[in-house]
Amino acid sequence: MVKFKGYEFVEGGVCAAEGFTAGGVIAGIKAGNTTKRDLAMISCTERCKTAALFTSNKVKGAPIIVSREHLKDGYAQAVIVNSGNANTCNPDGVEIAEKMCELCAQALNIDSDDVLVGSTGVIGQKLNIKPIKIKIPTLAKSLSKDGSGDACEAIMTTDTRKKELAVEFELDGKKCRLGGISKGSGMINPNMCTMLAFITTDVCINGELLQKALRKVNSLTYNMVSVDGDTSTNDTLILMSSGLAGNNEIICEDKNYEIFENALYAVMMNLARETARDGEGATKLVECMVNGAPDENTAKVVAKSVISSSLVKAALFAADANWGRILCAIGYADADFDINAVSVELASAKGKLTVCADGAGIAFSEDSAKEILSEDEIKILVDLHSGEGSAIAWGCDLTFEYVKINAEYRT
Amino acid sequence: MVKFKGYEFVEGGVCAAEGFTAGGVIAGIKAGNTTKRDLAMISCTERCKTAALFTSNKVKGAPIIVSREHLKDGYAQAVIVNSGNANTCNPDGVEIAEKMCELCAQALNIDSDDVLVGSTGVIGQKLNIKPIKIKIPTLAKSLSKDGSGDACEAIMTTDTRKKELAVEFELDGKKCRLGGISKGSGMINPNMCTMLAFITTDVCINGELLQKALRKVNSLTYNMVSVDGDTSTNDTLILMSSGLAGNNEIICEDKNYEIFENALYAVMMNLARETARDGEGATKLVECMVNGAPDENTAKVVAKSVISSSLVKAALFAADANWGRILCAIGYADADFDINAVSVELASAKGKLTVCADGAGIAFSEDSAKEILSEDEIKILVDLHSGEGSAIAWGCDLTFEYVKINAEYRT
Numbered sequence: 001m002v003k004f005k006g007y008e009f010v011e012g013g014v015c016a017a018e019g020f021t022a023g024g025v026i027a028g029i030k031a032g033n034t035t036k037r038d039l040a041m042i043s044c045t046e047r048c049k050t051a052a053l054f055t056s057n058k059v060k061g062a063p064i065i066v067s068r069e070h071l072k073d074g075y076a077q078a079v080i081v082n083s084g085n086a087n088t089c090n091p092d093g094v095e096i097a098e099k100m101c102e103l104c105a106q107a108l109n110i111d112s113d114d115v116l117v118g119s120t121g122v123i124g125q126k127l128n129i130k131p132i133k134i135k136i137p138t139l140a141k142s143l144s145k146d147g148s149g150d151a152c153e154a155i156m157t158t159d160t161r162k163k164e165l166a167v168e169f170e171l172d173g174k175k176c177r178l179g180g181i182s183k184g185s186g187m188i189n190p191n192m193c194t195m196l197a198f199i200t201t202d203v204c205i206n207g208e209l210l211q212k213a214l215r216k217v218n219s220l221t222y223n224m225v226s227v228d229g230d231t232s233t234n235d236t237l238i239l240m241s242s243g244l245a246g247n248n249e250i251i252c253e254d255k256n257y258e259i260f261e262n263a264l265y266a267v268m269m270n271l272a273r274e275t276a277r278d279g280e281g282a283t284k285l286v287e288c289m290v291n292g293a294p295d296e297n298t299a300k301v302v303a304k305s306v307i308s309s310s311l312v313k314a315a316l317f318a319a320d321a322n323w324g325r326i327l328c329a330i331g332y333a334d335a336d337f338d339i340n341a342v343s344v345e346l347a348s349a350k351g352k353l354t355v356c357a358d359g360a361g362i363a364f365s366e367d368s369a370k371e372i373l374s375e376d377e378i379k380i381l382v383d384l385h386s387g388e389g390s391a392i393a394w395g396c397d398l399t400f401e402y403v404k405i406n407a408e409y410r411t
Numbered sequence: 412m413v414k415f416k417g418y419e420f421v422e423g424g425v426c427a428a429e430g431f432t433a434g435g436v437i438a439g440i441k442a443g444n445t446t447k448r449d450l451a452m453i454s455c456t457e458r459c460k461t462a463a464l465f466t467s468n469k470v471k472g473a474p475i476i477v478s479r480e481h482l483k484d485g486y487a488q489a490v491i492v493n494s495g496n497a498n499t500c501n502p503d504g505v506e507i508a509e510k511m512c513e514l515c516a517q518a519l520n521i522d523s524d525d526v527l528v529g530s531t532g533v534i535g536q537k538l539n540i541k542p543i544k545i546k547i548p549t550l551a552k553s554l555s556k557d558g559s560g561d562a563c564e565a566i567m568t569t570d571t572r573k574k575e576l577a578v579e580f581e582l583d584g585k586k587c588r589l590g591g592i593s594k595g596s597g598m599i600n601p602n603m604c605t606m607l608a609f610i611t612t613d614v615c616i617n618g619e620l621l622q623k624a625l626r627k628v629n630s631l632t633y634n635m636v637s638v639d640g641d642t643s644t645n646d647t648l649i650l651m652s653s654g655l656a657g658n659n660e661i662i663c664e665d666k667n668y669e670i671f672e673n674a675l676y677a678v679m680m681n682l683a684r685e686t687a688r689d690g691e692g693a694t695k696l697v698e699c700m701v702n703g704a705p706d707e708n709t710a711k712v713v714a715k716s717v718i719s720s721s722l723v724k725a726a727l728f729a730a731d732a733n734w735g736r737i738l739c740a741i742g743y744a745d746a747d748f749d750i751n752a753v754s755v756e757l758a759s760a761k762g763k764l765t766v767c768a769d770g771a772g773i774a775f776s777e778d779s780a781k782e783i784l785s786e787d788e789i790k791i792l793v794d795l796h797s798g799e800g801s802a803i804a805w806g807c808d809l810t811f812e813y814v815k816i817n818a819e820y821r822t
Contacts, residue, residue: 056743057739057742057743058741058742058743058748058750059738059739059741059742059743059750059770086735088735089735089738089767089770089771089772090771090772091771122735123735123736123738123739124734124735124738124767124771124772125772228721228722231739231743232739233735233738233739233742310639310721310813310817311639311817314813314814314816314817314818315817315818317814317818318818318819320818323535324497324499324500324533324534324535324644325534327470327500327534327535327644328468328470328534328642328643328644330469330470331468331469331470331644332467332468332469332470332642337469339469339470356500356535359470359500360500360501360502360535361500361501361535361536398814398817399814400811400814400815402721402725402814403725403728403809403810403811403813403814404811405725406721406722406725406726406809407725407726407728407729407731408729
């Protein structure tokens with residue numbers, strides 16, 4: 001976990017902020033599943049100003065169509081999410097997604113238009129509303145401040161670990177919290193947005209600024225993650241603010257806005273990192289930091305190119321310091337800079353090693369490289385020596401397990 | 412092999428055209444290699460009008476820098492190529508590549524400026540000129556009309572099969588030939604150009620038209636192949652014409668130019684298909700044909716998106732008709748069309764099956780789908796129902812073996 005001064009990591013995940021409760025139950029949405037939670041609910045005592053980003057894929061899951069509609073007024077009070085079925089490319093998908101909102105609203109005694117909905121799992125299989133209908137009342141009754149973990153488990157698919165996180169900080173002398181849960185392991189190459197992530201806060205902030213902060217922080221976090229280059233049809237990122245922290249409403253981009261944005265970065269950046277670490281089949285988290293770029297965009301393009309290269313990823317799986325593949329991926333990135341100025345370092349808890357300078361290889365100890373790359377968190381440090389722009393991207397290695405998971409997923 | 416009327420496939424590969432000989436020997440360029448040919452030479456009795464395309468990667472192998480320089484006058488007479496080392500990112504790379512040309516020129520008694528050079532293998536390891544220097548005289552003496560196979564073997568790296576091919580056709584009543592050899596198995600996502608391919612012909616044709624035909628046919632063949640999304644640093648495609656067929660020189664885009672261009676397509680398209688089939692670790696050739704696109708470029712973008720998707724590729728490895736992943740990959744292609752009009756069919760020697768219509772799934776027999784997808788040549792037929800544009804792209808499945816090869820390649 002990357003720490004930030006002035007922001008304390010606290011328990012509670014998506015329920016850490018004032019006003020929010022959550023839960024997750026086993027509904028049996030995927031045939032045969034009787035052991036894994038697969039239906040989650042997040043609820044707030046207040047109608048929340050809510051910001052959201054959805055997938056840029058032309059194929060959009062039915063839940064996205066419905067959530068967008070329900071978000072037209074900028075407010076939401078609850079979220080209902082299932083795993084095990086993406087409710088995408090189904091003729092009756094929108095109807096089913098609407099029904100999920102209605103059932104959730106009834107159980108919570110709120111307006112159906114204030115419910116957002118998410119689904120994740122197989123595309124193109126009809127989502128049966130029955131198990132959801134049966135379980136929603138129980139789920140609604142089970143919501144609690146301790147429910148973040150259950151909700152987080154319920155939105156997992158091929159994820160191997162829960163991704164939940166919250167920070168505490170101060171605004172106007174008031175204690176504020178911001179936290180969230182996130183899922184995503186395969187079909188991950190967010191573009192404009194990301195897999196499923198639900199973030200809550202009690203900070204009081206103007207709706208437009210809420211959306212602005214979400215968009216900016218997303219561009220630096222989830223949008224810089226790639227597991228397999230596939231942009232999902234159901235990517236959904238929702239940020240709800242209950243406004244219960246008691247701070248003066250943030251209405252312009254002042255110091256308080258900056259504190260809030262940094263809190264959002266602390267949570268989303270760490271969730272994004274965990275998403276990369278938990279990439280399907282991954283054994284290593286790979287972080288590529290690019291410095292010295294002519295501008296930020298060049299740095300982003302180069303960083304994503306490196307962590308997206310199948311050949312770099314396979315080499316890292318074998319802890320092989322094949323820097324030629326890294327330089328190759330830097331070279332085919334769609335950006336303009338002098339390749340002959342580039343240097344590359346490999347780093348981990350075991351040390352740091354320069355493997356390439358001035359665009360060419362330099363002698364290094366293969367033993368030291370092997371030791372560094374055998375760690376489960378690897379850093380690839382690229383310096384373009386062409387300016388001040390920088391960026392970080394996160395990915396993982398490419399393993400037998402990735403192929404296994406995806407050759408067997410549907411069956 | 413895809414056949415074309417009026418073009419007869421003949422033996423001889425890169426030596427089929429009048430004037431050309433070739434050969435390949437074991438030089439031991441990669442430490443420990445004493446069994447695989449790794450040094451190839453192609454020679455012509457004439458100085459040939461020569462067209463070429465090179466990688467778009469900013470990192471360019473030293474042989475590319477040298478070949479470009481030697482091609483400034485538009486002529487070449489011989490090619491020297493090694494596998495086992497890419498001679499890329501080495502401080503003395505250009506010097507070594509020049510030396511290879513000089514040694515080849517001496518042995519053939521031609522001008523060093525008329526020799527082109529190619530290298531393929533590991534990036535960033537010094538290429539030792541010694542074994543090359545020792546073997547070049549023997550190699551030059553061994554050149555023959557039967558040498559295409561040996562040359563083809565000598566340029567292979569992780570390739571599992573030779574890719575060589577030639578066609579015979581008529582121009583002005585004269586028998587003409589065009590053939591080539593090609594290598595490429597990993598780091599394959601040609602952009603503006605391709606892996607290593609050497610094509611020869613005896614057709615007499617103006618130099619500008621030679622380059623024009625090469626560029627166009629390349630955009631429809633090698634540029635539509637992706638194995639792993641990585642664009643190599645050493646992609647080189649060379650087309651040499653001896654002019655010995657006796658046809659009247661082609662000087663404008665007339666009927667004869669069209670016949671020549673089609674011959675080039677017949678050879679390059681089949682070599683490109685074989686490259687995809689022999690993708691690292693592949694068990695299946697995957698062909699995606701897109702019809703009904705608003706324009707050709709849209710069709711190309713969509714076709715490449717489908718064959719490049721890791722998730723589609725892993726599903727095909729398991730013969731799993733996971734059409735949702737295909738639709739997802741169509742959906743995130745960077746192109747403009749109505750996703751709700753899209754239909755998808757799966758086909759092979761075992762039959763054809765519609766799995767998606769109007770952008771949504773339709774009922775189909777999983778057994779039939781499994782049977783179709785268990786073949787080693789799979790077609791994904793996409794119709795966007797939005798116009799007349801069409802394109803074909805070639806790829807392969809993603810397998811355990813791909814990961815194995817690339818996690819172990821350098822060691």
